[in-house]
Amino acid sequence: MDTVPERTTRLHGLVAPSLATLVCLAILLGLGFWQLARKGEKEALIARIVERSHVEPPAAPPPFDAWNARADEFGRVRVTGTFLHDRETLVHGLAPGEPGRALQGFYVLTPLRRDDGTTILINRGFVPTELKDPKNRAAGQVAGEATVTGMLRASETRGLFVPESDPKRDAWFTRDVPGIAAARGLTEVAPYLIEADATPNPGGWPRGGQLRVDLPNNHLQYAFTWFGIAACLIGVFSVFAWRRFHDPVEPKAG
Structure with missing residues (x-):
């Protein structure tokens, strides 16, 4: 049976592991809990996109000085003007192809x-690498007045794992409205852009309608993962503490 000093020693030995x-x-x-909060935010975002994507008829884009990303983003709009094809910008990206x-x-x-x-920047859609050169998709370079229907999007911010755009090399990795406007010498530019819908362009390219509502929402799974690891940690520490208190003390040599 453990003596009081031995129990005290064992208890003191658990202080550092307990704190850790x-x-x-x-x-x-x-x-x-953060993942659960993110789950709620993602569900609200998806619901907002679905609701606004079905607004009919499309409205005019909001005045530049009245733009509010939280209130206006994903609104369905229609705008008319003339494309400045000589100032188009190509932003690196991926698009769904064959399954998988x-x-x-x-x-x-x-x-x-x-x-x-x-001026409003229009994301006209996706082109594969082999159609990077506008000459290879000349039919899609619409001349004269054009009308675009699409969804309002805020200027894209760079994520942690996204390369930084390099205007000097004309290498763009985000849909950075202010950066692109400055690089192309544009003035009186909207603080937002419009994602064109799937209305076909002449020649088939660019291919619009790339904005999809099926945003990944795996936050509940992530939350269960973290809670599961926490439960395992409690189990491991409980076994460790039990053995610390109940295992016999090895006699000291000599």
């Missing part, structure tokens, strides 16, 4: 100059 376990447990639980396979290529962002002199 509590810190790790707090982190794991925090990650789990993605196409590598570019999104074509072309300024649309309106009659009032203002």
